[in-house]
Amino acid sequence: MPLPLPQAQAKAVVGFIDMDCFYVAVERRRDPSLFGVPCAVVQYNSRIAGGAPELPPEANRRVSGDTITGGIIAVSYEARQRGVTRQMNGQEARKQCPEIVLVQVPTAFGKADLKIYKQGGNEVVSLLAQRAGCCEKRSVDEVAIDITAEAERLLRERSFEDDLLPSAKRASHLADSALSRTAAAVSRDDTRRGHCGQQSREVGEDHEEQLAPDETTAPQGPWELAKWDPRYRRLIAGAVVVDELRATVEKELGYTCSGGIAENKMLAKLGCGLHKPKQQTIVFPCAVAALLHGLPLERIQGLGGDLGTQVKEQLQVSTASDLAQIPMERLEFAFPGKGSFLHGLATGTHNDPVQDRELCKSLSGSKTFVGRLALKTMQESEKWLRELAGELHRRYCEDLAEHARSPTKISVSVACGGFDSQSHQHATRQTSLDLGRNGTIDQIARAALLCFQRWAPTTGSFNITMLGLSLSNFRPVFAGPEANAPLSKFFGAASASAKGTERNKEKLEASVGSGGSRSAVAMSATPMQPTAALKRSFFQQQQQQQ
């Protein structure tokens, strides 16, 4: 009788995709002459009183001269090799690399307009969701994917020895190789800055994978283990899935990306960050201890912000392996309710499943007001709330046309005072706002002002350094004869076809662009239908509210 499968064999296979120098990649797709040259995307000059002049995506946004003061927000790998980092401003970048091409972000509503980048990220998620199923959008350019079913399918349908194993080997680094361990020791700040150690390497270029098993910490090489251990086989099939997804994204959208493959999301993300650009890394179970050993704590997702700083200070630890040594009682005492979460992060066992979330949960926009530009009066604040309302209205219209949903809540965030913790204050006020299918800029602006006035009931003198607006809690809406149909009917209906969605979008654009009111969303004759992702997210929201 066969032995029952050990519990561990039921683990998931998770893929993590992170686009390479994403804003630069989006600019390159729009202007292919930027391929292969050192280039960077720079912010607009935020010190212009009254906000940045409008610079649409299709304008010539290349910045000439050496007076650009905007900070660098994305750096091509060619420019990284020349020492350009995200901490520089345009002027410094040009000094460092005189031939660098600087492209300024588009601006609208007095601030950066990130629409082209967001659209680019959404295209990637949609493509991955079509090909791989359950996708969780993690940020503008990161996606976690549950590829368990795909990996199992490949194991059933393709030869392991002759196809999957050699393909995975050709495409993947191992997380505990010497090269990976060097990459893991780099601080998060350096990694985020984009350092010159990041370069496109062929797998095996430094002979690391060729030397496996001796070079990795596994007593028996992982490629050997894969011959008999089903957990390893599934990860190897997962590596082939991720490699093929990456190739699809490049072929269909023109973007390169890096990938990670592991049994949970946190490890897949960690693996993904080890080798960039255009590479992928497998985190086998035998590599986890070596990967986490000496790993700067802030490299772990969830510990990069305030919580990570508090953990370091209160527990006097700086690496994942330090934290893993702290007894659970001490963790719980210092961080009530978070002990097992922290232990899970430190040991690589935190298993937060991939959420089926293709759509963003909110539409948000914010604007910072640096130094003397801080907002001082109600009148100024009202002006900027209206600008933000205009931007969110545009995005609400696009989102409505694409996904047949509309928000029911609005939140306003305000930050005041200096950037030091003593004088810095942050407040959020929210209210319900059902925009339905015909929401207007006025409606959004009025609701935003109402929230703002809850925070500042009298016309005093402020020192506002940031204003933010967010629309959330989406509900499905649809047009045509089904507009008042019960939800059960609505959910029974088929999802919008890509064509249908495109048609809705075209009609919307035609109406918005034809001199009609910017505030009225066109209702096409084609009934809008909710996407599958919206149905899922609607049900999730309902469950959370219950």
Ligand code: DCP
């Ligand atoms: N971004 C930004 N401001 C920052 C950090 C990032 O506007 N402080 C934007 C520009 C980036 C995009 O977000 O292109 C994605 O950020 P990443 O941290 O993933 O960095 P990149 O994709 O640019 O580079 P990498 O290839 O190292 O991931």
